Amino acid sequence: MSIIEVKDLKYRYPDTTKLALDGISFSVEQGEFIGLIGRNTAGKSTLCYALSGLVPHFFKGAYGGSVEVAGLDVRTTDVSEVTAAAGLVFENPFSQITGSRFTVYEEIAFGLENMGLPRDEMIKRIEEALDLLDIRKVKDKNPFDLSGGQMQRVAIAGVVAMKPKVLILDEPTSQLDPQGSEEVFKVVENLTKQGITIIMAEQKMEKIAQYADRVLLLDDAKLIAYDTPEVVFSREDLAALGVQPPAVTAIARHLGKRKANGQFPVELEGLKMLLAEEGAAHE
Template sequence: MSHVHITKSLFVFTMEDIIKYENVSYSYAYDFDDEEEELNNIQVPHVIPFAVKNVSFSVKQGEFVAIIGRNGSGKSTLARLTDALIFPTEGKIYVDSMDTSDPELTWEVRACVGMVFQNPDNQIIGTTVNDDVAFGLENIGVPTDEMQSRIDEALRYVGLEGYGDMEPHLLSGGQKQRAAIAGILAMHPKVVILDEATAMLDPVGRKEVMDVVHRLNKEENMTVLHITHHMDEVVNADRIILIDNGSLVSTGTPKKIFSQGEMMRKAGLEVPQVTKLMDNLRNNGIDVPDDVITVDEAVLALEKILVK
């Protein structure tokens, strides 16, 4: 056993890199089963469309990374690749030093990465919140006597203590998504991916979910990949990955990304409202600092101006 351990720690990647993409490309066109292949045999296109093109990046354990890009840019494909639901056509992905293409590691990768999807109702399978949270645990073979304590712990963490016996459809959207997060947490993952998990929520539900995710990131050092169209949700990320047409356009701090308005517009995205407001003020001759991107920073900057 100790031999395995030593081999792992001598891995070429620093242990800090929980996710590493090396020249990854992916095409759905290569990913059909035999039956489909037969059906499509004569329709295979001459130019194979790649949903992800030669993407390289890495994410450190405990980083909060937002992935942004217009519709169809490849965000969900990156999420599925990271969770070993699909596998690179070219290149390599390592999750916690595991090659996601290694069939023997598929379940270990999936246990390491928890995913929350857009539609809360599609994630409900059980008749009680408890059942829903237990579902993943059953899949990874957690002993029955350990299950309930894991479920209780996870529900408590997301603020749903005492909701275990409730019917999931009675929960609000935000509560449903928090229950989905609890289902993941119970599996003790190292990475949580939210694929537009806030898209169908009202502002209150969005805030509830974002608060839980930020707390997980800060308190538990959980690595978070947050895919969203809400630019206001990404200003507090450690880093942003901007993709367009399957390619990585840029990565950097929110301040760096949002200061590149032209690049954002080319990638089909709006800059956050605060950035827009600051640009407007500046264009109207009002002297505001050029690194203001969060609401809190805007309040401070405006207070200074108004008090003058």
């Protein structure tokens, strides 16, 4: 059974006339990493909210179709139960940090206290999260005294410690400087190895090419494509959809270097292999 099952999802924010999500259907298997891409206002954040229950429980509006996450019908399930199954990390870590706690350690404990976990289990989970997110050395600091990259890692730690089946990250590095972004992507890489299902909205296509098993491309509230990074980034109409492929893919297209399956490579290794094969053929 799929961990996420979205069927003909339609959603419109209150007091608006246009659908923000228009007939979206797709499913995700346990352990997959899904990259969510598309130009500004395509609907990426809204889809993240729909998967974590903020739509329709916090953002009301008009809702049609269905979203099932870890066997829960998002529409009819209590939002706290949905959030426990599908944790959401916002773009801006300031929106996530509670501000009610003095230390990073206590901040991570906050969500766990609300879950009513036994103390031993709480400590175990906090310790794990400190290592997984590489924030052990700042555990006694105030979350607001940290760099952007550290703060975002604390925000992610707070969600990960709740052990959601699905982790949803909405452009987790868009507010960060290059160093902070790299720190966050490194821990995302750690997380991919934990077998957790990840949905990540992202503008940095190199990262999507690197991590994603499948890419979901949205445009104007509609699902345009849902396929491997190679297939999606090899589309002829990508520019018209407001998406810039990874540099490697753009170069391969420029050089006319396709793989045997007709797709362009999305990572440097793939392009190197094509060029090496060609070099060998000329010898």
